[in-house]
Amino acid sequence: MWLTKTALAVSLLVYGSTASAVSKDELETRVQQLERRLDSRSLVSLMEQVSALQREVQQLRGDIEVQTHSMESLQKRQRDLYLDIDRRLHRLEVGGVQGQTDDVPGTTAVAPTGPGGVTPPAVPFTPPGSSIATTGGRTASAALNPVAERKDYDRALEQLKEGRYPEASSAFQAFLEKYQGSSYADNAQYWLGEVYYVTREFQSALSEFDKVVDNYPDSTKIADAKLKIGYIQYELKDWTKAREMLTQVVQAYPGTTTARLAQERLDRMKREGH
Numbered sequence: 001m002w003l004t005k006t007a008l009a010v011s012l013l014v015y016g017s018t019a020s021a022v023s024k025d026e027l028e029t030r031v032q033q034l035e036r037r038l039d040s041r042s043l044v045s046l047m048e049q050v051s052a053l054q055r056e057v058q059q060l061r062g063d064i065e066v067q068t069h070s071m072e073s074l075q076k077r078q079r080d081l082y083l084d085i086d087r088r089l090h091r092l093e094v095g096g097v098q099g100q101t102d103d104v105p106g107t108t109a110v111a112p113t114g115p116g117g118v119t120p121p122a123v124p125f126t127p128p129g130s131s132i133a134t135t136g137g138r139t140a141s142a143a144l145n146p147v148a149e150r151k152d153y154d155r156a157l158e159q160l161k162e163g164r165y166p167e168a169s170s171a172f173q174a175f176l177e178k179y180q181g182s183s184y185a186d187n188a189q190y191w192l193g194e195v196y197y198v199t200r201e202f203q204s205a206l207s208e209f210d211k212v213v214d215n216y217p218d219s220t221k222i223a224d225a226k227l228k229i230g231y232i233q234y235e236l237k238d239w240t241k242a243r244e245m246l247t248q249v250v251q252a253y254p255g256t257t258t259a260r261l262a263q264e265r266l267d268r269m270k271r272e273g274h
Helices: 002-098 146-161 165-178 185-198 202-215 222-235 239-252 257-271
Strands: none
Touching (some): 146 165, 146 185, 165 185, 185 222, 202 222, 239 257
């Protein structure tokens, strides 16, 4: 009887130990399962955050592309407007000069027999036996070829319009050297400065715009050249010179678009504390 009780007690102890061991294993298994679930949830959350960031970056890239396209379109429209105004002004200027050639002493009017009805400019009288006459630095042969002159000028303008700035710069420089007394010289000088301004070569642009002001005092491009000089001084952070030039434009050309643009830049400088 005593032996039976002892065996039963031993059996209970062994079973209790085994049951305790099984409970620990199950607990560890459950803990590991919970850890894996937590890790999976964190990973999913992280991936969702990454996906959201990627979508935001794509949206920002799209917005930047739209803004870049809009800026390029605006710059192109501005260049087209400049060039269109320039061509119209020169048609008016050339028409006015041609209508006055009969009143210019020492010149002879030339009938409009050129291609397209273009009237060549008047040529000063050259006494027999004298050297070839010059007009403002041009040889008479250049003055007698207005078709080539206009063609060269239009070619340079077209290159500027298309954004081919190195070619346009070379073309305008060549035009100014070849046709020094041309009625297009002041405009060619201005557009050469514009080439450098658009490409942000501000020192070169400043030099070319200064030539418009100094060498062509009667040019219709004086106001625009002074405006660009003020803009360049602003870009160079020379606030005093920028303010002086822009103020001069506002006072000298009241009621014009040029004066309005100059005033807008002055207002901007004031807001920026310059």
